[in-house]
Amino acid sequence: MSLNYDSALEIYEPTLGLEVHVELNTNSKMFCGCATEFGAQPNTQTCPVCLGLPGSLPVVNKRAIESTILIGLALNCSIAPFSRFARKNYFYPDMPKNFQTSQYDEPICVNGSLDVEIETDEGNKVFKVEIERVHMEEDTGKSLHVGGSTGRIHGADYSLLDYNRAGIPLVEIVTKIVPNTGKYAPLVARGYVAALRDILRSLKVSDVKMEQGSLRCDVNLSLSKKGSGVLGTRSETKNVNSLRSVERAVTGEIVRQANRLQSGEKVVQETRHFLEESGQTRPGRSKEQAEDYRYFPEPDLVPVAPDGKWIEELRKSLPEKPAERRKRLQQAWAVPDKEMRAMVNAELLDTVEQTVLLGADPTRARSWWLGEISRIANERSVLPTDLITVSDVAQIIELITKGELTDKLARQVVEGVIAKEGTPSQVIAKRSLKVVSDDSQLMKAIAEAIAAAPETAQKVRDGNIPAAGALIGAVMKLTGGQADAARVRQLLLKHLGQ
Amino acid sequence: MAAALNNKEISAVELTNQHYEQINAVDKDVHAFLYLDKEGALLQAKEVDKKRAAGERLSPLAGVPLALKDVMTQKDVPTTCGSKILENWRPPYDSTVVTKLKDAGVIILGKTNMDEFAMGSSTENSAFGPTHNPWDLTRIPGGSGGGSSASLAAFEAPLAIGTDTGGSIRQPAAVTGTVGVKPTYGGVSRYGLVAFSSSLDQAGPCARTVLDAALLHQVIAGFDPKDSTSINQAVPDVVAATKKLDIKGMKIGVVKQLAGEGYQKGVENKFNEAIAELVKLGAEIIELSCPNFEYALAAYYLIAPSECSSNLARFDSIRFGLRVGDDKVKSAEEVMNLTRQAGFGREVKRRIILGTYALSSGYYDAYYGSAQKVRTLIKQDFDNAFAKCDVLVSPTAPTTAFKIGEKSNDPLAMYLNDIATIPVNMAGIGGMSLPCGLAEEDNLPVGFQIMSPAMKDDRMYLVGGALEAALLSKWGKPILDFAPKLVGSK
Numbered sequence: 008m009s010l011n012y013d014s015a016l017e018i019y020e021p022t023l024g025l026e027v028h029v030e031l032n033t034n035s036k037m038f039c040g041c042a043t044e045f046g047a048q049p050n051t052q053t054c055p056v057c058l059g060l061p062g063s064l065p066v067v068n069k070r071a072i073e074s075t076i077l078i079g080l081a082l083n084c085s086i087a088p089f090s091r092f093a094r095k096n097y098f099y100p101d102m103p104k105n106f107q108t109s110q111y112d113e114p115i116c117v118n119g120s121l122d123v124e125i126e127t128d129e130g131n132k133v134f135k136v137e138i139e140r141v142h143m144e145e146d147t148g149k150s151l152h153v154g155g156s157t158g159r160i161h162g163a164d165y166s167l168l169d170y171n172r173a174g175i176p177l178v179e180i181v182t183k184i185v186p187n188t189g190k191y192a193p194l195v196a197r198g199y200v201a202a203l204r205d206i207l208r209s210l211k212v213s214d215v216k217m218e219q220g221s222l223r224c225d226v227n228l229s230l231s232k233k234g235s236g237v238l239g240t241r242s243e244t245k246n247v248n249s250l251r252s253v254e255r256a257v258t259g260e261i262v263r264q265a266n267r268l269q270s271g272e273k274v275v276q277e278t279r280h281f282l283e284e285s286g287q288t289r290p291g292r293s294k295e296q297a298e299d300y301r302y303f304p305e306p307d308l309v310p311v312a313p314d315g316k317w318i319e320e321l322r323k324s325l326p327e328k329p330a331e332r333r334k335r336l337q338q339a340w341a342v343p344d345k346e347m348r349a350m351v352n353a354e355l356l357d358t359v360e361q362t363v364l365l366g367a368d369p370t371r372a373r374s375w376w377l378g379e380i381s382r383i384a385n386e387r388s389v390l391p392t393d394l395i396t397v398s399d400v401a402q403i404i405e406l407i408t409k410g411e412l413t414d415k416l417a418r419q420v421v422e423g424v425i426a427k428e429g430t431p432s433q434v435i436a437k438r439s440l441k442v443v444s445d446d447s448q449l450m451k452a453i454a455e456a457i458a459a460a461p462e463t464a465q466k467v468r469d470g471n472i473p474a475a476g477a478l479i480g481a482v483m484k485l486t487g488g489q490a491d492a493a494r495v496r497q498l499l500l501k502h503l504g505q
Numbered sequence: 506m507a508a509a510l511n512n513k514e515i516s517a518v519e520l521t522n523q524h525y526e527q528i529n530a531v532d533k534d535v536h537a538f539l540y541l542d543k544e545g546a547l548l549q550a551k552e553v554d555k556k557r558a559a560g561e562r563l564s565p566l567a568g569v570p571l572a573l574k575d576v577m578t579q580k581d582v583p584t585t586c587g588s589k590i591l592e593n594w595r596p597p598y599d600s601t602v603v604t605k606l607k608d609a610g611v612i613i614l615g616k617t618n619m620d621e622f623a624m625g626s627s628t629e630n631s632a633f634g635p636t637h638n639p640w641d642l643t644r645i646p647g648g649s650g651g652g653s654s655a656s657l658a659a660f661e662a663p664l665a666i667g668t669d670t671g672g673s674i675r676q677p678a679a680v681t682g683t684v685g686v687k688p689t690y691g692g693v694s695r696y697g698l699v700a701f702s703s704s705l706d707q708a709g710p711c712a713r714t715v716l717d718a719a720l721l722h723q724v725i726a727g728f729d730p731k732d733s734t735s736i737n738q739a740v741p742d743v744v745a746a747t748k749k750l751d752i753k754g755m756k757i758g759v760v761k762q763l764a765g766e767g768y769q770k771g772v773e774n775k776f777n778e779a780i781a782e783l784v785k786l787g788a789e790i791i792e793l794s795c796p797n798f799e800y801a802l803a804a805y806y807l808i809a810p811s812e813c814s815s816n817l818a819r820f821d822s823i824r825f826g827l828r829v830g831d832d833k834v835k836s837a838e839e840v841m842n843l844t845r846q847a848g849f850g851r852e853v854k855r856r857i858i859l860g861t862y863a864l865s866s867g868y869y870d871a872y873y874g875s876a877q878k879v880r881t882l883i884k885q886d887f888d889n890a891f892a893k894c895d896v897l898v899s900p901t902a903p904t905t906a907f908k909i910g911e912k913s914n915d916p917l918a919m920y921l922n923d924i925a926t927i928p929v930n931m932a933g934i935g936g937m938s939l940p941c942g943l944a945e946e947d948n949l950p951v952g953f954q955i956m957s958p959a960m961k962d963d964r965m966y967l968v969g970g971a972l973e974a975a976l977l978s979k980w981g982k983p984i985l986d987f988a989p990k991l992v993g994s995k
Contacts, residue, residue, distance in 0.1 A: 060825065065733065098841060302869075
């Protein structure tokens with residue numbers, strides 16, 4: 008009988024290990040001056056250095072070192088006073104020099120940690136994920152295999168190579184093994200990558216776009232029999248490209264490995280590829296015979312020895328930790344957990360904060376950005392901030408707070424701004440969207456409404472207050488929605504002796 | 506020559522043409538050149554003449570022709586490194602050395618022959634046939650830069666660029682009766698020098714006199730932001746040092762380990778006669794011991810092949826150079842294998858295999874790791890020696906030029922020819938070879954090596970300049986005037 012996720016975890020304990028590759032957003036490549044822009048025409052951002060032409064030599068990008076140190080500091084790592092690059096030797100067509108310049112036994116940052124908070128049925132839980140190392144390396148080029156059915160190198164008719172990516176600075180962040188996560192392993196893995204992404208974003212060192220590959224995760228997973236204390240053989244699922252996929256890859260591997268072990272087979276030490284559609288993994292190249300990369304110190308580069316003073320300056324420049332910032336804002340704005348999560352997941356926390364900083368009420372700011380504006384953005388597959396500026400939204404909210412706009416009117420203003428009719432005040436003027444604040448005008452409408460429904464008016468006079476709703480609705484209709492409903496109610500009830 | 510140009514006794518174009526005439530006359534026998542860029546050179550020469558006529562201030566070497574070792578990239582000019590795998594490759598960029606030469610108005614005549622990827626001591630490992638020693642065409646011109654040194658000895662060029670990983674500038678200079686200098690590691694940019702062993706390679710000047718070498722040194726040396734290992738310090742004034750001619754009171758150390766067994770009698774005799782000249786000039790001679798030099802050769806043959814196995818990985822047929830077996834059916838991996846099989850020569854393959862093995866997991870510590878420790882010990886030997894003396898001296902090579910074919914099937918015997926030059930590379934210091942006479946057994950030139958501490962290159966020029974002047978007055982004429990005249994030579 009095959010095991011499902013729950014039954015697998017009754018017998019086995021998973022151990023995680025996560026390797027995250029981050030493309031830095033430096034203007035130039037790791038070892039040359041070429042541009043790093045995503046999506047340029049193939050092979051237009053190359054030079055003798057990143058093409059590995061004979062005679063060319065690398066020079067380290069100082070900005071990349073700075074970014075890496077910032078990442079290390081944000082992850083509570085110690086920064087090595089002396090670190091070196093090494094050559095990782097293996098042949099592959101998209102690797103120009105047939106070795107990758109990377110850090111090996113002397114990485115720049117070591118021994119850090121990151122707290123990962125996840126929600127569970129038993130409330131929120133925090134797992135401390137220990138970081139083994141953060142090191143620098145260069146990315147490879149990209150192969151496009153044409154023909155054949157699989158899009159892989161085997162069976163392809165020919166391959167195209169784009170070296171624009173070759174030499175883009177990469178930072179690799181490697182965790183120590185993450186034990187004792189039990190059934191939460193998939194959530195911890197996802198939570199770790201999410202927390203890491205938030206930190207990287209707050210440091211402004213990377214675009215952290217998983218879908219563009221600027222943040223990629225390799226998931227290592229092994230199972231051990233509960234209580235045995237012996238680590239099992241691990242598989243390494245490469246290049247998992249979304250948070251959801253990280254979670255699914257862990258779940259899938261737990262079930263796959265458990266079933267293998269349960270039927271008496273061994274887990275093979277190998278790299279695997281994650282399949283988006285099924286959530287399963289398929290084997291890549293086997294690592295049974297560990298590849299010998301013949302590492303040795305890169306003789307073309309001098310060691311990296313960052314100045315202690317510089318490191319301290321960078322430490323001082325670190326932004327507030329995303330998790331702390333979230334707690335602070337949640338408290339200040341008095342937002343319930345669920346709403347807070349929604350804001351974070353929609354990646355609108357920064358936007359809402361900016362709106363609040365312009366004087367808007369936090370609750371209104373949140374509901375406008377997450378509500379109406381997000382809805383329109385979703386329909387059009389754009390970002391909410393592409394539609395309307397923070398200051399326009401802040402201005403509209405201010406008018407609501409002052410009573411100059413109703414929510415209904417405000418929706419029309421937002422619609423107008425999005426339609427590029429002008430600034431909020433221009434839209435208000437053009438569409439004449441002012442709240443009717445003239446009581447005599449309102450009284451006229453009230454009288455009209457009462458005349459149209461005398462029986463309802465009588466009910467109200469007799470003390471049936473809820474019956475007033477229909478009359479208020481009628482007044483609103485008569486004023487084209489531009490009246491303040493609260494004021495109408497006040498005047499109406501007074502008029503009917505209530 | 507520079508003076509004649511400056512005084513407008515001869516134009517750069519005329520001078521360039523004269524050298525091409527000499528090349529046409531003798532290079533079929535010598536085979537120093539792999540490629541002649543006559544068009545480019547004459548264009549450059551015309552430019553210099555125009556500037557000179559306009560009264561522009563020019564560098565001292567403006568208009569002087571030069572032979573470039575084929576391991577240095579020159580934009581759009583074939584750069585083969587003596588290998589089939591790069592046949593017809595035209596680099597899209599100039600090496601920093603070439604940029605500096607062009608800026609100084611030096612005329613680049615063409616590219617000179619070399620052992621494939623600078624691996625060898627005889628230029629017999631070139632995929633395009635050996636170069637012959639102008640002193641005796643049946644003999645080797647040294648290596649790997651045999652083409653550069655032979656071009657000087659055959660008067661095909663007055664200046665040349667070489668590169669020196671274990672002696673490839675100095676040993677060819679020694680066996681051809683010319684001058685060759687390996688500057689301090691990091692003194693001259695390696696950008697555009699096709700790497701053999703990155704931590705040992707160094708480009709340097711080759712010439713017929715110490716002063717010419719100094720003038721060329723001054724042109725090519727200096728910090729280069731494109732080479733992380735280049736030294737960001739002022740270049741020592743080697744020209745002034747050469748002209749000083751006064752070495753009174755200088756302490757000159759003779760390395761005990763670089764003499765005796767394996768050294769030809771005539772080499773030792775000429776070396777000792779030169780020492781006697783130095784004494785006459787007022788220098789103090791100190792005998793010194795560098796006990797770790799005996800491990801230098803073994804360590805070198807681990808470090809250099811290890812680095813080369815990685816450096817030469819890029820020759821894979823994908824982006825440039827030779828491609829063999831691409832029939833649209835074979836895989837990229839098969840094509841890579843076939844190309845490397847066909848494109849690399851025996852010595853290169855031998856060293857790639859050796860280096861791949863030495864870097865393999867499980868062997869790394871025993872081989873590469875130990876070799877690096879030896880390197881540190883050799884540096885310490887030099888430090889200790891330089892605490893007691895200003896420069897160190899030795900014969901450049903243990904023998905004079907040997908016969909072509911004599912050692913080509915015995916790599917170990919070939920490797921031993923570099924025994925006196927390798928320690929300098931291992932320590933990253935400067936070394937010079939200049940002629941100190943003809944060995945009595947074979948009437949062939951003997952090289953005298955001067956070694957100076959890192960970034961004190963001026964010291965070897967000081968001693969070299971003074972010794973050269975003393976020997977010249979003793980001989981009455983330059984050593985190359987003793988060489989037999991080549992057929993057709995002007």
